[in-house]
Amino acid sequence: MIYKEYGRTGKMVSSLGFGIARMPMLLDAEGKAVGVDDEKAIPMVHKAFELGVNIVDTGHWYMNGFSEAFTGRALKGWRDKVFISTKNGAEEGTYDCWMKWLERSLTELQTDYIDFYLFWGLSLEQWQTQINKPGGLIDAMRKAKDEGVVKHISFSTHDSAQNISALADEGFFESVLMQYNLLDRANEETIRHCSEKGLGVSIMGPVGGGRLGEPSKVIQQMLGGKSMSTAEIALRFVLANPYVNVAFSGMDSMESILENCATASVQGPLTPEELRKVDESFGEIKNLAALYCTGCNYCMPCPQGLNIAKIFDIMNYHRVYGLTEHAKAEYANLLKPDSQNKPASACVECGECERKCPQKIEVMRQLKETHDTLA
Numbered sequence: 001m002i003y004k005e006y007g008r009t010g011k012m013v014s015s016l017g018f019g020i021a022r023m024p025m026l027l028d029a030e031g032k033a034v035g036v037d038d039e040k041a042i043p044m045v046h047k048a049f050e051l052g053v054n055i056v057d058t059g060h061w062y063m064n065g066f067s068e069a070f071t072g073r074a075l076k077g078w079r080d081k082v083f084i085s086t087k088n089g090a091e092e093g094t095y096d097c098w099m100k101w102l103e104r105s106l107t108e109l110q111t112d113y114i115d116f117y118l119f120w121g122l123s124l125e126q127w128q129t130q131i132n133k134p135g136g137l138i139d140a141m142r143k144a145k146d147e148g149v150v151k152h153i154s155f156s157t158h159d160s161a162q163n164i165s166a167l168a169d170e171g172f173f174e175s176v177l178m179q180y181n182l183l184d185r186a187n188e189e190t191i192r193h194c195s196e197k198g199l200g201v202s203i204m205g206p207v208g209g210g211r212l213g214e215p216s217k218v219i220q221q222m223l224g225g226k227s228m229s230t231a232e233i234a235l236r237f238v239l240a241n242p243y244v245n246v247a248f249s250g251m252d253s254m255e256s257i258l259e260n261c262a263t264a265s266v267q268g269p270l271t272p273e274e275l276r277k278v279d280e281s282f283g284e285i286k287n288l289a290a291l292y293c294t295g296c297n298y299c300m301p302c303p304q305g306l307n308i309a310k311i312f313d314i315m316n317y318h319r320v321y322g323l324t325e326h327a328k329a330e331y332a333n334l335l336k337p338d339s340q341n342k343p344a345s346a347c348v349e350c351g352e353c354e355r356k357c358p359q360k361i362e363v364m365r366q367l368k369e370t371h372d373t374l375a
């Protein structure tokens with residue numbers, strides 16, 4: 001296993017972290033999750049620890065509210081060897097509520113300290129209005145740290161890259177958890193910025209939230225058809241970023257644990273030459289995707305409520321990236337009766353969008369093709 005220094009926290013963390021978010025669950029007769037299948041799940045987590053993983057990321061609400069409590073059970077006998085990263089959603093935005101959720105985290109995790117405690121899904125706006133003010137949540141976090149209950153103050157975020165950098169500039173945080181993968185490199189610059197500011201940088205969704213878990217010939221051929229799975233290429237890509245310290249993978253099977261641990265120890269990051277090839281190929285792929293639709297949204301609104309760019313984006317997972325199963329799963333969401341977005345089949349061919357599209361895209365024909373391919 002490769003270990004890296006987690007920013008100025010000084011902790012040495014495994015470059016692969018275990019995201020406790022997709023463990024096998026126990027289901028009731030209606031298919032509702034009623035708990036974690038400890039018999040299957042605990043040996044999986046222990047195997048990762050035995051292979052060198054020394055940090056887990058959890059959060060009370062993951063896995064239908066069972067994640068932290070499961071993590072507490074899985075850490076029995078391992079607590080002094082493994083770092084815990086978990087989160088406080090501060091849903092009510094009050095000091096008392098925040099403290100209550102901290103108590104809940106400690107109880108569920110069966111521990112008296114948390115290594116990395118994160119403001120969950122923090123935005124710059126929330127920081128400015130709710131947290132960084134007298135009597136705000138900043139005081140709650142400071143108190144917890146002064147008492148040794150929290151070792152390092154952190155945040156997870158889905159805010160814009162610019163706002164994440166602004167949060168890092170506040171000088172309050174010791175580490176950050178954000179999105180980054182082969183398909184979404186928007187945070188590349190802020191990852192570097194946060195690292196240079198001394199924050200430990202951890203990544204969620206290194207295999208694109210499972211999107212890169214399925215085989216894609218397109219992505220595999222980027223490295224000349226070497227015998228590597230798409231997930232392996234995706235993880236090695238994230239690990240090759242010198243400013244990334246930990247990639248948290250939500251591993252859901254023994255196979256994925258063995259594969260990811262091997263990737264993070266034996267294969268290691270993509271080499272500079274491999275990275276150059278991936279960069280080049282993605283440049284070409286992006287140009288190809290733009291031929292189908294640039295996502296400019298000039299064609300909107302559609303009188304039938306279709307989100308045309310989103311539908312083409314889903315189609316591109318299939319025709320450009322070769323991630324067909326993911327594209328089908330995403331499209332199936334549009335077909336659900338309660339979906340906010342309409343599927344391609346709702347188009348009545350009024351032609352309004354085509355008149356507005358600067359790329360002269362044959363929207364109606366492409367929508368039909370999308371539905372026929374993915375429905």
Ligand code: SF4
Nearest residue numbers: 302347348350351353
């Ligand atoms: S042609 Fe179809 S997609 Fe385009 S505006 Fe009309 S209904 Fe919407």
Ligand code: SF4
Nearest residue numbers: 293294296297299357
């Ligand atoms: S106007 Fe054309 S290129 Fe822009 S989002 Fe609509 S279909 Fe895509």
